[in-house]
Amino acid sequence: MRRIKGKVFEYLCLAATVAALLLLALLLLDAWIKGAGWLSLRFLDSFPSRFPEQAGIKSALWGSVWLMLLTAIISIPLGVGAAVYLEEYADRTWLTKIIEINISNLAGVPSIVYGILGLALFVRGLMLGRSLLAGALTMALLILPIIIISSQEAIRAVPSSIREASYALGATKWQTVKYHVLPAALPGILTGNILALSRAMGEAAPLIMIGALTFIAFTPSSPLDPFTALPIQIFNWASRPKEEFQYLAAAAILVLLALLLAMNAAAIIIRNKYQKYIKW
Amino acid sequence: MDRLRTQRIRESVIEKALLLCALASILTTIGIVLVLIFETFSFFEEVPILEFLTGTTWAPMYQPQHFGVLPLINGTLMIAVGAAVIAIPLGIASAVYLSEYSSPKVRQTVKPVLEILAGIPTVVYGYFAISFITPLIRVFVPDANIFNAASASIVVGIMILPMISSLSEDAMRSVPRALREGAYALGSTRFEVSTKIVLPAALSGILASFVLAISRAVGETMAVTLAAGATPKMTLNFFESIQTMTAYIVQVSLGDTPLGSIEYKTIFAVGMVLFAMTLLMNIVSMWIKERYREVYS
Numbered sequence: 001m002r003r004i005k006g007k008v009f010e011y012l013c014l015a016a017t018v019a020a021l022l023l024l025a026l027l028l029l030d031a032w033i034k035g036a037g038w039l040s041l042r043f044l045d046s047f048p049s050r051f052p053e054q055a056g057i058k059s060a061l062w063g064s065v066w067l068m069l070l071t072a073i074i075s076i077p078l079g080v081g082a083a084v085y086l087e088e089y090a091d092r093t094w095l096t097k098i099i100e101i102n103i104s105n106l107a108g109v110p111s112i113v114y115g116i117l118g119l120a121l122f123v124r125g126l127m128l129g130r131s132l133l134a135g136a137l138t139m140a141l142l143i144l145p146i147i148i149i150s151s152q153e154a155i156r157a158v159p160s161s162i163r164e165a166s167y168a169l170g171a172t173k174w175q176t177v178k179y180h181v182l183p184a185a186l187p188g189i190l191t192g193n194i195l196a197l198s199r200a201m202g203e204a205a206p207l208i209m210i211g212a213l214t215f216i217a218f219t220p221s222s223p224l225d226p227f228t229a230l231p232i233q234i235f236n237w238a239s240r241p242k243e244e245f246q247y248l249a250a251a252a253i254l255v256l257l258a259l260l261l262a263m264n265a266a267a268i269i270i271r272n273k274y275q276k277y278i279k280w
Numbered sequence: 281m282d283r284l285r286t287q288r289i290r291e292s293v294i295e296k297a298l299l300l301c302a303l304a305s306i307l308t309t310i311g312i313v314l315v316l317i318f319e320t321f322s323f324f325e326e327v328p329i330l331e332f333l334t335g336t337t338w339a340p341m342y343q344p345q346h347f348g349v350l351p352l353i354n355g356t357l358m359i360a361v362g363a364a365v366i367a368i369p370l371g372i373a374s375a376v377y378l379s380e381y382s383s384p385k386v387r388q389t390v391k392p393v394l395e396i397l398a399g400i401p402t403v404v405y406g407y408f409a410i411s412f413i414t415p416l417i418r419v420f421v422p423d424a425n426i427f428n429a430a431s432a433s434i435v436v437g438i439m440i441l442p443m444i445s446s447l448s449e450d451a452m453r454s455v456p457r458a459l460r461e462g463a464y465a466l467g468s469t470r471f472e473v474s475t476k477i478v479l480p481a482a483l484s485g486i487l488a489s490f491v492l493a494i495s496r497a498v499g500e501t502m503a504v505t506l507a508a509g510a511t512p513k514m515t516l517n518f519f520e521s522i523q524t525m526t527a528y529i530v531q532v533s534l535g536d537t538p539l540g541s542i543e544y545k546t547i548f549a550v551g552m553v554l555f556a557m558t559l560l561m562n563i564v565s566m567w568i569k570e571r572y573r574e575v576y577s
Contacts, residue, residue: 002472005469005471006472009475013377014381016374016377017382017390020397020442020445021390023397024396024397026412027404027408027438031407034411078301081298084298085299085301085302089295089298090299096302098306099306104566105562105563108492108495108496108558109312109555110498110554112526112529112530112551112554113499113551116312116316117315120315120319121311124539173291173295174294199399201401202404203402204401205526208530208533209529231502234407235406235502238406238407238410238506239506246410246411250411253404257400257404
């Protein structure tokens, strides 16, 4: 009897795990069946249109690329700098404790609240309007906690003997960080940053808040240009009742998922490649 | 001598610059709180706070205007509860399987796949809801509205499932082997070890993961905007169209609301409620984890 109960329990747990995996497969399959037929070079190289046959994601794709570049430029130095400070410089004072609690709380703030902040601070306050720069600043704040936490972990994994050897040779703190700690932690930092950027790549809510949901039929040429992005284009098409637009949304989803997969693969390859070389 | 001095200056400038980077996160929090408080106060100059918190009609866009936030909270909680009902049993069962039953090889393949599930953008889940789940629901419940809370709850449940599964599995795996082996030595079956030893010992981590996942469901935006509808109402019927706080905020920002108008200010008042709710849940989650953690040495 006890044995039977145990077996039933095991199969139930197995079924739950399989169900989760099946749901993922179902989701991908659904998007593939509806969207694959609409994927073409023309789709990648056309602007959105009210005629589904002519519509494409050119402005959304370029908008997303611009947005990611700007977000990376803003958030990576800030995030890695903060992580270096917290791991290498800060004493365990009340200030650093507050900073760390604050970072873990920020990681749990809904993305739309960052959108509200971006709307009030960057779009209205700094008068950046509905520009790429306003979007990138908002996204940078959104992923900053993830970048800081993952960079901290990478820096913490560098053994202290490396630092002590550097100090023993007369290096200053910054020299030690610059020439020894950061290079050794680089693969981990890169992996974390790429994953954080892939999170920003899929976010739509903060961009809608700052007003990026408009009809854009050109590619941006400066950070102050208005823009659209892939998740927003997907939202736009998915919220239309006409069936063809649903298929366009599915096709755009396939492009977005392919880009995210590429970013994740890059992160994993970097991690595996350097894990082979660096052994403490 | 001179070189040493410039070096010292450089060192201290760099340290200050890095400190500034770390303070950026504090500034973000201060920014969020100030922006929300500032506009919320100016909202309460026009709408009494009591009407906002206890009113049961939310209609800021039409005349006569009503500003009772309860329908939006009701919608948000429906999604959170519905998602939890789906994600908690599935999440915990898959965590038990991965931690207690599966071979290391299976675990090493399944865990990354679950992480992929967690990394899928929420707008994709929204699309999945309207293109797949909603039609499926309407096969079984023909009366269901095109936009309904059930469809959104299901996809949000799928979305938070990997979080529960992954965090609970971490908690279970950190239960020391000795406890399990002690129970086996006394003649327990694997089922008894899982449910009577491992689950209770890992309870704080598991509960913390529930609270964190529900807080994620409360803040979820794109899937509920696409699938749950835009009809704020006090209902418990999952097959009706509802509206969550997040979906309302999106709805307003999609339209052309003039700066300083009462509709514009509602974004911040509703955002304040949302921020307070999720912050509270995150703090509770951390507190559970700290307070009830079993320490093994």
